[in-house]
Amino acid sequence: xxxxPTGPIHLGNVHTALFNWLFARKMGGTFVLxxxxxxxxxxxxxxxxxxxxELQWLGIDWDEAPDRGGPHGPYRQSxxxxxxxxxxxxxxxxGAAYECFCSVEHIEAARQxxxxxGRPYQYDRRCRCLDGDAKEAYRAQGISPxxxxxxxxxxxxxxxxxxxxxxxxxxxxxxxxxxxxPNGMPLYNFAxxxxxxxxxxxxxxxxxxxxxxxxxxxxxYQALDEPTPQFGHFGHITSGSGSKFSKRxxxxxxxxxxxxxxxxxxxxxxxxxxxxxxxxxxxILSPExxxxxxDVGRVTAAPSQFDxxxxxxxxxxxxxxxxxxxxxxxxxxxxxxxxxxxxxxxxLPPELRRKVEGVMALEQPRIEALEQIAAASEYFFREGITxxxxxxxxxxxxxxxEMLALASERLTELSIWEIPDLExxxxxxxxxxxxxxxxxxxxxxxxxxxxxxxxPLFDTLYWIGREWSLARLGAAAxxxxxxxxx
Numbered sequence: 001x002x003x004x005p006t007g008p009i010h011l012g013n014v015h016t017a018l019f020n021w022l023f024a025r026k027m028g029g030t031f032v033l034x035x036x037x038x039x040x041x042x043x044x045x046x047x048x049x050x051x052x053x054e055l056q057w058l059g060i061d062w063d064e065a066p067d068r069g070g071p072h073g074p075y076r077q078s079x080x081x082x083x084x085x086x087x088x089x090x091x092x093x094x095g096a097a098y099e100c101f102c103s104v105e106h107i108e109a110a111r112q113x114x115x116x117x118g119r120p121y122q123y124d125r126r127c128r129c130l131d132g133d134a135k136e137a138y139r140a141q142g143i144s145p146x147x148x149x150x151x152x153x154x155x156x157x158x159x160x161x162x163x164x165x166x167x168x169x170x171x172x173x174x175x176x177x178x179x180x181x182p183n184g185m186p187l188y189n190f191a192x193x194x195x196x197x198x199x200x201x202x203x204x205x206x207x208x209x210x211x212x213x214x215x216x217x218x219x220x221y222q223a224l225d226e227p228t229p230q231f232g233h234f235g236h237i238t239s240g241s242g243s244k245f246s247k248r249x250x251x252x253x254x255x256x257x258x259x260x261x262x263x264x265x266x267x268x269x270x271x272x273x274x275x276x277x278x279x280x281x282x283x284i285l286s287p288e289x290x291x292x293x294x295d296v297g298r299v300t301a302a303p304s305q306f307d308x309x310x311x312x313x314x315x316x317x318x319x320x321x322x323x324x325x326x327x328x329x330x331x332x333x334x335x336x337x338x339x340x341x342x343x344x345x346x347x348l349p350p351e352l353r354r355k356v357e358g359v360m361a362l363e364q365p366r367i368e369a370l371e372q373i374a375a376a377s378e379y380f381f382r383e384g385i386t387x388x389x390x391x392x393x394x395x396x397x398x399x400x401x402e403m404l405a406l407a408s409e410r411l412t413e414l415s416i417w418e419i420p421d422l423e424x425x426x427x428x429x430x431x432x433x434x435x436x437x438x439x440x441x442x443x444x445x446x447x448x449x450x451x452x453x454x455x456p457l458f459d460t461l462y463w464i465g466r467e468w469s470l471a472r473l474g475a476a477a478x479x480x481x482x483x484x485x486x
Contacts, residue, residue, distance in 0.1 A: 001062075002192065004036045005047035008253045009054050011306070012207055012237055015271050019205045019234065021060045022272070022294040032199055033065035034075040036192075038185060043078070054254045058264050059287055064199070072199040077191055080198075084186040087194045087224065088147050088179060096223035097179065099145035100127040101138040122175030123148065147180040149190075149220060157215040162205070162232030164301045169215035177216060189213050193220040196229055204229050207236045208301065232296060234275040235303040261334065261370025262311065266318035270311045274304035284317045316368035328360040331373045338374035340381040355380070359463050362455035379449045380463055385472065387482045391446035395476050400443045403433065404477035407444050408470060417466040422458040447476035450485075 001017040003009050009017075017033075024031035033055075037043035052067060064070030074080055091097035100123075107123070114121035128150060138145070157169040179190035186194070196204065211233050221228040257267055269285055272278075277300065278285060278293050285293070319327060335341045341348065341356065348356065359380045360373075367376055379385045387395075394400065410425050430440055441457045448469050454460050461469050476482065 001032070002034045002036050002195070003051055004039060004042075005044060005051060006039060006042040007047055007050075008255055009051045011252050011254060014054070014058065014254050015237055015274060016206050017055060017060055018058070018268065018271050019276070019296075019299065020203075021062075022291060023203060023205055023296055024063075025291055026294050027203075029203070030063045031061075032070070032072075032075070032201065033062040034195060034199070035066060035077065036188075037076050037078045038191070040078070054258075057258060058254070058268050060268075077186075077195065080191075080195065081184065081186075083198055084180065084191055084194050085184060087197075088186075088190070091149070091179075091223055092147065094223070094225075095150070097147050097149050098128050098176075099130070099135060100148045100178065101130070101135070101143050101145050102127060103143075120173075123177075125176055128176065144182040146178045146182050148176045149179050149216070149223060151176050151219060157218050159214055159218065159231060162203070162230055162296055163234050163299050164232075167211070167214075171215075171219070174216060174219070179220070189216045190220060193217050193224075197221070197224065197226050201229050203232070205232045205234065205296070205299070208233045208303075209236055232299065233301070234299050235301050237274055238303050238305050257311070259371070261330075261372070262315045263318045263330070263370075266311070266315035269318065270314045273314075274306065275300050275302075284314065312368035319367065319370075320365060322364070324357055324361045324364065327364050328357045330370055331360055331363075332356070334370050334373050335377070335381070338378065340374060340378055355463060362459055362463065366455065379451075379454075380460075383468055383471075384483070385450040386485045387446070387450040388452075388485050390452045391450050392482055392484060394443055394446045394452060395482065401477045401479055403435075403440055403443055404447050404473055406433070407440070407447075408473040408477055411461075411466075411473065412470055414466075417462065419458050419462050422461050426458065444473070448472045450482075 001013070001020055003013045003017075021031050023029070035043075035048060035051075048066065052065075055062075062068065064072065064075065066073075066075045069075075088097065092099070102123075110124060111121045127145075127148070135145070151171050151174050153171065155171045157171065159167040159169070161167050177189065178187055180186055195201075214231055214233070218228050254267070258264075265287055268287055269283075269290065272285070272290050272294075273283060276294070277298050278290070319330075322330065332341065335356070336343060341352075359377050363373060363376050367373055395404070407429060410429055411422070414421055414425055426437075426441065430437060433440060442452060445454050445457050445460070446452050448461060448464055464472075
């Protein structure tokens with residue numbers, strides 16, 4: 001995996017890292033993380049740290065990288081320039097590459113001419129046969145050459161893709177590309193080949209956007225007389241609109257989903273399902289189950305649409321796999337941030353910690369992202385609440401306030417505020433009023449929560465507590481205007 005340290009790692013890069021990591025771990029191989037940092041103006045070491053942290057959050061580890069070292073370093077392209085220059089010199093000596101002294105103006109004029117003629121631009125090879133005197137004349141003018149790869153004529157590049165099978169590319173469709181700029185900096189397709197070659201990379205899994213790069217890379221390997229790695233190109237991830245994720249949009253970054261409250265194991269699970277199919281028609285898998293089942297033969301070539309609703313469904317399933325204490329710990333930062341709790345778990349008094357875990361047990365089956373927990377549970381932790389439109393409409397119906405007054409009276413009489421006692425009081429009120437449970441319990445729910453949906457009523461009453469529950473019932477029964485949501 002070779003991201004550029006110019007910002008947080010993009011979702012597509014994470015997807016690529018995941019598949020390479022799974023393949024390496026499944027096959028007992030080595031997973032290499034390196035940085036393509038030759039964009040000096042935008043590359044920063046701080047982004048390397050961010051990339052490390054985002055991959056670690058997902059549970060993806062690596063064997064060789066700048067932070068760990070390894071036998072094939074250095075692992076930053078900016079520290080490997082001598083290797084690219086040595087490889088370019090090797091190609092020049094073999095006659096597989098040549099120096100090009102063409103000016104930018106000449107190249108641009110030829111490109112525009114091709115565009116006007118309606119044909120793809122290819123370099124005209126005017127420098128391919130320059131003799132020594134002509135080269136020296138250019139150098140005497142202070143012109144430094146680029147280096148181009150000499151593409152062989154009338155050949156077919158054959159790729160046995162691990163995902164797509166046999167792919168063929170005619171060399172007639174590939175112009176002689178620049179592999180080294182006049183300033184000595186390599187271009188992507190040359191640098192990545194030298195990196196893969198000197199790091200002994202044997203397998204490369206990547207998105208289909210790289211298919212067009214592959215024939216040139218194969219030709220570079222052949223020109224260097226070196227074995228070619230096995231390539232596999234899976235379908236890219238599209239957004240809901242069907243287009244590729246834009247790097248400019250927050251939804252394209254893994255940190256966006258972490259802040260949303262997606263668990264790392266859920267994110268890893270969902271990303272694995274994009275372009276890979278596990279056996280047994282299962283979709284909810286632990287990292288260990290994914291690792292055990294991963295098979296590159298089940299990776300698909302078709303694009304996969306990133307569906308936030310599906311991700312949240314997967315996340316909800318993983319949230320429900322947590323123990324209640326672990327779920328409560330995961331929720332704490334969101335409750336603290338919303339001002340519902342004074343601090344993190346170690347600072348909570350035992351009774352408040354008990355309440356938090358009790359409430360979280362009620363909400364655990366109901367939410368799909370940790371970010372939802374504050375809005376879902378705020379009426380348990382705030383004395384004053386607001387009422388949504390549905391709750392106000394229900395409480396305003398004829399006869400409802402009278403039932404709430406009765407509920408306030410009967411619940412006030414309880415000496416013990418425990419769930420069985422609350423249930424018994426509820427049943428006694430139903431018998432007295434001769435109404436169905438929904439006819440009484442829904443108004444009570446609206447009065448004590450400010451909404452018409454909540455966890456089971458008597459559990460909700462218990463964890464809201466006697467004082468707040470009775471105060472809210474009394475306020476709703478009084479007929480005074482209720483504080484409405486904005």
